[in-house]
Amino acid sequence: MKRLLTALALLLSVSPALAETTVKSCNRDVTFDHPPKAAVSNDVNLTEMMLVLGLRDRMVGYTGISGWKTLDEKMREGIAELPELSEKYPSKEVLIGADADFYFAGWNYGMKVGGEVTPETLEPFGIKVYELTESCIHIGGKPKVTMEDMYNDLLNLGRIFDVEDKAEALVAGYRQELEEFRATLKTTSEPLKVFVYDSGEEKPFTAGRYAMPTALIEAAGGVNVLDDFEKSWATIDWETVVEKNPDVVVIVNYGNVTAEQKRNFMRSNPALAKINAVKNNRFVTLDYVQATPGPRNIEAVKTLASAFWGQ
Template identity: 75%
Template sequence: MKKLLLTSTTLIIAAGAAAAETTVQSCDRTITFDAPPERAISNDVNLTEMMLVLGLADRMVGYTGISGWKTLDEEMRAGVEELPELSARYPSKEVLVGADADFFFAGWNYGMKVGGEVTPETLEPFGIAVYELTESCTHIMETEKASIDMMYADLMNLGVIFDVEDKAAELVDSYRADLAAFTDGLETGEPLRVFVYDSGEDTPFTAGRYAMPTALIEAAGGINIMDDFEKSWATVTWEEVVERNPEVIMIVNYGEVTAEQKRAFMMSNPAFADLDAVKNDRFVTLEYVEATPGPRNIQAIKTLAEAFWAE
């Protein structure tokens, strides 16, 4: 299979032509635009926030997949107040076509499912171009381990698609500089063993090698105990967690079960009593929008680092 490409190019049509074609790499596809989209839709809170930080709200007709997961905070509410939520969870093809969309920013398991009703192929006949979240490409092709560069690539590619490359470059440069300044001054020791607790009591849903928390944890001076788990987000067993004995538990906060309820479950369960993280009550919470690829990843790294090394 092809390795994931994180590049964008702009091709100028024959000399003297007035129009320009813009191409970007989206997972294993090259997609071409002859003009910036004007009726875009984004799925999920983190992808929508990428659109907003690039100043693209006026190019959007709505968003999907936020309120159904209870991930909309006050900051995001203000950003999308002028836009309708077209679907509380994953949108149907009819929703996207009915909105007369010309662009859908989504990902695999971020609004699209492999073999599902909404895919780049099913939307193409309706003139809806799809750009896929880079982190999610692992579901359909061979990719590298998750990295912050994937989030940067998505911002840069959106910049190319919507003809706001300077804005995208400015944002990415500022994120890189902010992160470099923070990590250069960060004093760490031996990488801390960290378990990502997303959800589930019978079996835990967690982040593997190809999910963004792995990159966030590493940047903060830790190591995801499921770093060798060849998945993005998936289910493991509690026995595996106990065997790997995390020193810190990172809780992803969203949905019906609160972060405090997840912590209480682990603290009160005798099966986890000997975990270093439980014995020392070392938990750190990231909001869903911080733990998934998007503009809040830099702050997420700072939050983790402060929890890891505050002592």
Template identity: 75%
Template sequence: MKKTLLTGLALTLSVGIAAAETTVQSCDRVVTFDAPPQRAISNDVNLTEMMLVLGLEDRMVGYTGISGWKTLDEEMRAGVQKLPELSSKYPSKEVIIGADADFFFAGWNYGMKVGGEVTPETLEPFGVKVYELTESCTHIMDKDKASIEDMYADLLNLGRIFAVEERAENLVEGYRSDLAAFKQDLKTAEPLRVFVYDSGEDTPFTAGRYAMPTALIEAAGGKNIMDDFEKSWATVTWEEVVERNPEVVVIVNYGEVTADQKRAFIMSNPAFADLDAVKNDRFVTLEYVEATPGPRNIRAIKTLAEAFWSE
């Protein structure tokens, strides 16, 4: 009888342990969590905001990669006021390990570089699990072009990892409903030709097929003129931009060069005088946190649609 009870107890415990495990797909890896992380770090403003909208700040020991490039708006400042910024740009391995972190939410070119010091493989020996931003997976594997579903997938996976699935599902359902209702009422015509201007004067840094603005522009009724560019964020030539003649320019606002300065550069350059966007002065600004995968993507789509079709 005693042996039977012990066997039953062992079976119950093993079932409980198995049930507590959570498995998620992270790019080309399957990551298993025995329990929700308690000492998480997020990199970049958009990834940090994903953690905040899920109410996970009490599971975080800090964030990285914001003040070195971008400034926090009032909304974000309030969310992270109790958390330290552990590194102003990409964190070193020592920073993450020194914070006794057990989880790092980052992406390729969002806190990690292929072959760099901080990767899932380099952090694994120190007990730090890594979940990779879905949009960024294109840097290490074949992937379909950017989609708003990428952002939804990240929120749902974070919900599973941190055992707040219901909260994540409700959030995503709300985003889906909001976007569906908005698009139902959106009156569009032939998709507008749109160029995303991130930065650069000698050569422009822009969003290609695998970057989130492509999905945002399409949802708003436009077409990224670089959606056949088999890159995420990368450099093209001004000649290509002129040849494709955008009707609207989307400026990504962050860093030392302001959106107004970027617009002035394009408007004042004689080489761009014949662009439809310049002739009709059609520019729209997205904040970095809106143009990259995160909770403000729905707001960004509405901003773009208003700029595209308000006339």
């Protein structure tokens, strides 16, 4: 009997170690000794990643959606029973007050470099942070954005919340869907030149080399004219856009300024009216949740390809 009790004690003593999960989050290794039970996600696309993995019952709320007016009907159904803890970026007090034990966010997706809410400032309160892969460029070097950035986040969330099988099946499905779609895509030998117009009239806010639209555009048979812009989401000048002369403009739809208003601005500007995309009225709209890393990225590729090639 004594030997049996000793064996059980040894088994119990090692089981927590066996349950540990470590994932890479930007430049950090983050270890979880158990799946989070009180998670908070920031922004609509990160929240959708949580929902598509069936993690709503592990969440105590979300932040950063209504303040940017990115919520749509599909999303509204998914979060109906969850409170929005903050309309825009949350404060440290908001997360602590919600008794959160996990925060899924990114740099410029709920956290700012040197800001109040970071992995380091939340650690003393027992709140672990996983950072959106696309956003890691803000704190160090990373490869150019690809669809793998989004897949990586889903797979890591699967490991963190012990739903790895579901995450792997989901990502495998996305990969297959995209591969099959691209196999039927008929393009020209030269990829279409594409400019992403997020917002701004004096100067445009756009997607550079490390922002998700670059990967989406490439998957649809185009090339971001700012593929050489060593930024993620950032501001440039209109002169650069005119010089690049894109064939198509992708408009990111969210906030108070509508996609139609953005189109009309470009059409009415004498300098911009000369570029091929505007002259030929070649605009395509992506909702914010499609243009940022998340479950609607495959849908976004199909939307772009349809506009690029009429398929």
